[in-house]
Amino acid sequence: MRMKVLVKATASTLLLMSSSTAVVAQSLGDGRAVGLVIVAKPTAPAESGEPRSMYGQYIDPVDGLGPDDLVRYALAHNGELAAARQMIAEARGRLRQAGLRPNPMLEASGSRAVNAPDNNQTFGLALPLELGGRREARLSVAERELQLRQAEVAAFERRLAAEVRSKYAMAIAAARNLKFIEELLTLTRDSHRVVQAKVEHGKTAPLEQNLLRVELSRVDSSRIGFEGRAEVAVLEIKRMIGMPANEPLRLRGEFGIDQRPAPIEEALRNALAKRADLVVARAAEALAAAQVEQARREGRLDASIFANYTRQSMGFDVQGFNSAGGLTPVQGVFHYATFGVRLTLPVRNKNEGLIDAALAGVEAARTRREFSETVVRSEVASAYARFNHAREALAVYRDNVREQALRNLEVIHQTYVLGQKSVLDYLGEQRRFIEVETGYTEVLKELFESLVEIERAAGSAVPSA
DSSP states (O other): OOOEEEEOTTHHHHHHHOSOOOOEEEEOSSSSSOSEEESOOOSSOOOTTOOOOOHHHHBOTTTSBOHHHHHHHHHHHOHHHHHHHHHHHHHHHHHHHHTSOOOOEEEEEEEEOSSSSOEEEEEEEEEEOOOTTHHHHHHHHHHHHHHHHHHHHHHHHHHHHHHHHHHHHHHHHHHHHHHHHHHHHHHHHHHHHHHHHHHHTTSSOHHHHHHHHHHHHHHHHHHHHHHHHHHHHHHHHHHHHTOOTTSOOOBOOOOOOOOOOOOHHHHHHHHHHHOHHHHHHHHHHHHHHHHHHHHHHHTSOEEEEEEEEEEEEEEEEEEEEOTTSOEEEEEEEEEEEEEEEEEEOTTSOOOHHHHHHHHHHHHHHHHHHHHHHHHHHHHHHHHHHHHHHHHHHHHHIIIIIHHHHHHHHHHHHHHHHTTSSOHHHHHHHHHHHHHHHHHHHHHHHHHHHHHHHHHHHHTOOOOOO
16 A cells, blocks of 8 residues: 655754755555655756756666666676686687597608618608597586586676675665755755744744754765765676666666565575585586596507508629629618507506596585585575575564654644753654665665675576676
8 A cells, every 4th residue: 555644854943944845755565766866946046056966866767777788788798797707718719629639640751771772762651540430538527517617607797796785785775865865955054044043033032053063964864875875886787787887877766666576486496406506516526427438448458550651672792693794782672561560558547536636526526515515405494594584574664663653743843943952852853764765775786785695595587788
């Protein structure tokens, strides 16, 4: 139920001293209305030195960016994410390399006798065979590594999306408090002017003016603090999404707490099946198993085939008779062809050490995966518990706290105007009202962050870039 309560925080007093009117509107029914809203203000120009409102510098309800817009921008411009995506390209390159067969080896050599005309030329060609499924095991490892890198990038995107939404909540909360305190500062300044006029006319003691001056400074100090928080939060968003610090950024200015998460059982099933960090853990376990198989196959018998051609020229420093009976040098050229198989015998080295290391890696990956599944169950339960408590707290604020605090402030103000309460009573009630409003902002922020946590814990998909 949406209820609007009009509080004449300064109107009654201003009517006593001037013809200008100010009406203060406070929306209590939804989370989108922010603080106090000035409906009408005096037409006199603002005093020099009064700070202008900075709320519009951070919030634009029409053209501002919402959390999904910021996440999409981050997916496209975050430098760390872009570097992480290069790991996928590296893994693809290693997969391509793993599928290539070994090159043949060509060998050439020659020899010549020092004190004789004898000489030899040999040409050899060898080709590794990669027996025992070595190439298939190498390909399997490369494929598992590619899957692991893709899962790691998806997990990075998931974390980045949650962090951007969390920073968005911090910025919106700071901006909401800034708007509220700016409007309250305007009302406090108007009240100070009224009391100042009453003091000048001798209708009230100077103490009230001094007290309001202190309160005015305190509220102004709060405004500076909230303005600093809003600025820092927006700069943090820019840093995280990869936006230059000097580029303007305005947010949409809404918490978006009307959505309802899926039932916890469905969220848990989705998390166990699709959550990116669990996919990473399972991919790491599969990679470790593939490395065990590769180590085993590398420790088996291997062979390569080879073929050699040798040209040999030999002779002696004597002469003999040829078939025609004439003298001729004793010299001849001989040609040899050699074929064979070269075996690598796994006698002394069967990769026992690598196999043991790979088996330990499998056990470690399995343990991490099982622990990650336990953590996922705990995180989903924790996120839903956080959401339920935040929703209950919001209902209490909406139904009881804010409305009653606003009524109390109105009553105290009216009795102060009638002279039945002191300025201390009025200022004390105003401070309690400030605490209620800033507390309500924290509850809105907590509820929004609990929804973000549910999305993160349940492994919901991030917006497409």
